[in-house]
Each structure stands twice: as structure tokens, then as C-alpha cells.
Amino acid sequence: MVEHKSKFNELNAMPISDLFIAQRYHNNDTIQWKLFDAYKLNYGYDIEITENGVIEAITNMNGLIVSAANFSYTRRQNLKGINITCGLVMEYPERLTSFDNPSDTHVDVFTKGSINLGRNLRENMNFSCLMHLAKMGWSENDTFDGITSLFQKNQIQMTMHGVIMRSEQLLYAEFAGDIFTPRTPLIFRQPSLSTVANIFVLPLGIDIWICIFILMLVVFVIMMLQLMHHPILKKMSITAFDIATFILGAVCQQGTHLHIPTTSGRFVVLTTFSATLALFTSYSASIVALLQSPSDFISSLDDLIASPLKVGMYEADYARYMVHAKYTGVMDVYDKKVLPQGEKGWIDDPFVGIERVRTELFAFQVDSPSAYRAISETFAESEKCGIKEIQMIVLPTTTILVERNSGYNELIRQRIKWQKEIGLMKRDELRWIPTKPDCKGGLSGFVTVGLNEIKPAVILMLFGYGLSLLVLGVEILFRNMRCKNQKKPNTPFSY
Structure with a gap:
């Protein structure tokens, strides 16, 4: 079979293919076929040919016997340390210190949350990655930038972590299993009753x-x-x-x-x-x-638009894309709440946005892991109880992207499913994607009364003062006219 190996090198039989080679020979009164498993580890590599078993045809029994079977599915998962070109999505590479640094979990949290999945794939399947760094990227006029453009140019074969699924990616890539669904809610505190109503x-x-x-x-x-x-x-x-x-x-x-x-x-x-x-x-x-009572005034995006709250959006590619693509629910809020602020409506630090939520009438659209970490570190227990969320931007599930017609798609899909079944993916999710902070102290606490609470009373008082001055002017005018008509300017005015 070695002498025929060069002929099969022309075939791009990747690990997920089902290519078998049978060689016939006679052995006494039986006819035998030797089966060989043939596949390539990667494009440009020589084909791997391994004996896989023997099929015997016994003439007096009219049957076939398979012997010395050597199943190939475990062998094909070992890629023998080959180099595969991989993509890595980073929104803020200048801020990243390490993928395992717990002090900056809010920086590229979705990449960090699934990077261990790619590391496990690399070790489990025994391959090395040649990394290409890119941003998420989106399409415009059938032109891609970011990670999809690397697939379009055939510069990478897969991503090393979860990437948001989008239908346009299917032109140049395929989805190899689902990982987790990112959440990017609008986070705010319900305004007090005095803010939205006359108490x-x-x-x-x-x-x-x-x-x-x-x-x-x-x-x-x-x-x-x-x-x-x-x-x-x-x-x-x-x-x-x-x-x-x-x-x-x-x-x-x-x-x-x-x-x-x-x-x-x-x-x-x-x-x-x-x-x-x-x-x-x-x-x-x-x-x-x-x-001391919070309101339940805001329960939908329409309520938020009608409220006195200002709105800010986290500076991220997906948010910019949603605005650029003019998604209906997003544009209603953006046009009326974010756009009037100009670039101040975009915030690149989740801690800054969450601090404004704590101290102002402000709603902040941001990924939930970054928001929950900032809330846990900066909010008092009583303040955590007033946090509310509305889903404005709904992102699809993340997945490992592989190039179209990839020879590793099914292998990667199987290993991702295995990591999910044994809990490896859940461990990373719990580490990098925290849950919403619990409300333990209740809403009790000292409540200060400001001008906003007594605004109706102040308006009424100012209205009364203004009306009093107006009536005073009318009285003086009327008295002067009366005195002028009577030619007695010193006559006292009586009511």
C-alpha cells in the first residue's frame, strides 16, 4: 500500500471523511480484503494510511467475516500536533492583561467565558493554533470586516472561542455547536413615585x-x-x-x-x-x-421612552451594528434617548455607566457580566434591590465557527457536546458570567427628600406668588384710575 500512497495524496480526505481503501488477495480457499483507513490531518499534509481490518469471503459458507477490526474514530481525533489557523475576537486588546486575570473580568468577557473551551479542544484533539487577532466585525454591502473577513480570505480555519451566530456568516463559515447565549439588557433603577407622578x-x-x-x-x-x-x-x-x-x-x-x-x-x-x-x-x-416607595412605572421600552430617564449604550461592535442596521426596538430608544446626547450616549467603561445608574435617573445597556460585577462592587445592599432590566438587544447563541466544508466540523461538534455534558462549559460560565446580585437587605434605608419630591408644592407656591403680584398690580391700577376720576388722589382705597 505504501507504493500507492502518492496517488491518494491528491485527495483532500479530512478526518471527518469516510475514505477506506480495500486491497484484495487470496489466502488458500478464502478471498480476503485488507481494509485501510485513509485521511489527511490538514490541507497540504500527506495522507495517513492505517490498516483497519480484514474482510474474509468463505466460499463454502456464502458469507463474509470481518476480523481484526481497528475502529478509526478514536484515531482520527488525534491530529498529531498539526498547526491550524485560528481566529481570536478581541474588542479591547489594549486593556487585556490575561485571559485568566480575575481583576478585569469585564474586558471581553464573552471571549474569556469560552476561551477554555478552545484550549480544551486543542489539548483533546492534539493540535496547535496559529492565532489571528480580529474584532467581531459585521457586514455592509456584502463586504465583511472582523473575524468573518478572515474566513472570507481563507486566512483562518476556526475560532478558538464562542462567537455570536449570524446568518451572513454562513457564506464563509459553519457553526460547530452552541455554547451559551449572551445577555445585554438595559439596566436601570425604577424612578421614585415623585419623579413620575405628583405624590x-x-x-x-x-x-x-x-x-x-x-x-x-x-x-x-x-x-x-x-x-x-x-x-x-x-x-x-x-x-x-x-x-x-x-x-x-x-x-x-x-x-x-x-x-x-x-x-x-x-x-x-x-x-x-x-x-x-x-x-x-x-x-x-x-x-x-x-x-419611600419605588414605582413600577417602567415595564417596557415604551415606558422607558416616556420616562425622564436618560439612556446610554455600551461601546461594543454588536451595539453599533444594531444601530447601523436600524433594528426596530433598538432604534426607538436610540433616536429618542441616546442620539440627542451625541457621543456622550456611548460609554466604553461599564463601571462608569453603572455608577450613573446608581446616582442618576439613567438606564445603561451593557452585557450582564460586566454590569453585575460593577453592581456587586459599588452598590449598597438596599440599592441592589431596586435594579430592573429590560431586554432591548437580543443576541443569538455563541458558537465555534469553522470554515465552510471543514474537515474538522463534526469532530469539534462532538468534543463541544462532550465538554457540555461533563460540566466543563458550565464551570467556565459560572466563573466568568456571574448571576444577578441578590437582594438581601430589602429596600429599607434612609430616604432623603429633595427638590424633586416637593416640586409640585414649590410650583404651586410660585404660582400663588405670581398671581398675588398680578392682583396687586391690578389693584394699584384700579385705585389710581378711581382716584383720577374723583380728583381725590389721597382718598384711601376700600374694598
Whole structure:
């Protein structure tokens, strides 16, 4: 068979092929075929020919017997230290110190999370990698950059770690098994109720507010009837505006400047203050509770767009591609929340983005491993409980890419499945891809009250001051006109 070896060198029979060579010869009364297993370790290598077994045809038994079988599937998994060109995706190569450095787990975390899978493949299948560094890369006008362009130019045969699956990659590469699905959520803290609603109208239902206004109207009517018909009150200089001020002071438990000498009038004052006392106590307690309560205002991307939160996106190739490709859900948020900020809407350090989530009304789109590590290191326990997520960018599963019609596809797929079954992949996933931080302390904690919480009251106060100044101006103008008409500028103005 050695003399025929040069003839078979022209065949590109890679390890996953089923090429067998049979050589016939006679042995006494039997006809035998020697079977040879033939394959190449890689392109350009000489063909490997190994005896695989013997088939005997016994004439008096009309049958075939296979003997000395030497199964080839275990032998073909040993690539005997050959060199294979491999691709390595790095978004931030200038920041990487080591693939095993636990201090920078947020740098190229998806590469680190599956690089051990490639190392295990290399040792298990006994080959060496000639590395080519590239970014993830995307397609534009049928032109590729990044890792796919290396497959397009036939510069690499496989990747050494998991790469995001995309349909356009199938033009030049194939998928050899699935690894894990990366998550890139929008992370934010639910805004307080005072941010998204006027907490001064929330403690009481609409029916209670209606009852309050009816009560104020009834008290006003009763007091006016007494002013018009009681002989003592008729002599006092009490106006309708004084009655309205009295009612407002009773509702707010601020007292009144009026002196009511009649017994019937005092009964009205007593019952009014007693009724409003319980109302005021319940209202104040509800305000305190609402100040410490988180809202559930944001539960979808539409809610996020309508909220006062700003949005930032992590500077990554996949995020830029989603924006460039104008994905519907992504563009709605990008156009209204990120684009107005310009380049400030893109953040290249996950710790910076997560810190803004902690201290501002801010939502940050970032990969979950980087976000969870930053949260674990910078958030207090009570702050962790308020973290919410919305999925805006949904990435497909990662896979090992191999060149089209690769001779190693099935071998790699089998070894990846084996690593998944025995838990090697799960170990690396737990090491590099942490879970969401647990909420242990609850939402309890000291809550400060800022201008945002009292903004409706400040607006009402400023409105009152402005209205007062406007009325003052009208009064002065009216008085001057009246005095001018009467030719008596020193006559005092009376209401």
C-alpha cells in the first residue's frame, strides 16, 4: 500500500471523511480484503494510511467475516500536533492583561467565558493554533470586516472561542455547536413615585377628593348663611374671602384668625376642625410612605421612552451594528434617548455607566457580566434591590465557527457536546458570567427628600406668588384710575 500512497495524496480526505481503501488477495480457499483507513490531518499534509481490518469471503459458507477490526474514530481525533489557523475576537486588546486575570473580568468577557473551551479542544484533539487577532466585525454591502473577513480570505480555519451566530456568516463559515447565549439588557433603577407622578394627589382617591370639596362647599354655605342672617355676625367685618381662608386653614390644620362669638358658629368651627384632623393625619402618613416607595412605572421600552430617564449604550461592535442596521426596538430608544446626547450616549467603561445608574435617573445597556460585577462592587445592599432590566438587544447563541466544508466540523461538534455534558462549559460560565446580585437587605434605608419630591408644592407656591403680584398690580391700577376720576388722589382705597 505504501507504493500507492502518492496517488491518494491528491485527495483532500479530512478526518471527518469516510475514505477506506480495500486491497484484495487470496489466502488458500478464502478471498480476503485488507481494509485501510485513509485521511489527511490538514490541507497540504500527506495522507495517513492505517490498516483497519480484514474482510474474509468463505466460499463454502456464502458469507463474509470481518476480523481484526481497528475502529478509526478514536484515531482520527488525534491530529498529531498539526498547526491550524485560528481566529481570536478581541474588542479591547489594549486593556487585556490575561485571559485568566480575575481583576478585569469585564474586558471581553464573552471571549474569556469560552476561551477554555478552545484550549480544551486543542489539548483533546492534539493540535496547535496559529492565532489571528480580529474584532467581531459585521457586514455592509456584502463586504465583511472582523473575524468573518478572515474566513472570507481563507486566512483562518476556526475560532478558538464562542462567537455570536449570524446568518451572513454562513457564506464563509459553519457553526460547530452552541455554547451559551449572551445577555445585554438595559439596566436601570425604577424612578421614585415623585419623579413620575405628583405624590400630593396620590394618597386619596378621586372619590375622597370629591367628598373634601363637597365638605368645603357645605361649610362655606353654612358660614355665609350665618353671616347674612345672624344679627351679631352681620355687624362684624367678616367677608366671604375670610370664610374661604378659614376653610383652607382647617383642612391644612393651620388654625384660623377669625373670632366667632356665636355658639352656632363655634359648632361649625369645632366640627370642621375635628373632621379634617383625621383626614390630615391619614394624608400626611400616606405621603411619608409614598416617599419611600419605588414605582413600577417602567415595564417596557415604551415606558422607558416616556420616562425622564436618560439612556446610554455600551461601546461594543454588536451595539453599533444594531444601530447601523436600524433594528426596530433598538432604534426607538436610540433616536429618542441616546442620539440627542451625541457621543456622550456611548460609554466604553461599564463601571462608569453603572455608577450613573446608581446616582442618576439613567438606564445603561451593557452585557450582564460586566454590569453585575460593577453592581456587586459599588452598590449598597438596599440599592441592589431596586435594579430592573429590560431586554432591548437580543443576541443569538455563541458558537465555534469553522470554515465552510471543514474537515474538522463534526469532530469539534462532538468534543463541544462532550465538554457540555461533563460540566466543563458550565464551570467556565459560572466563573466568568456571574448571576444577578441578590437582594438581601430589602429596600429599607434612609430616604432623603429633595427638590424633586416637593416640586409640585414649590410650583404651586410660585404660582400663588405670581398671581398675588398680578392682583396687586391690578389693584394699584384700579385705585389710581378711581382716584383720577374723583380728583381725590389721597382718598384711601376700600374694598
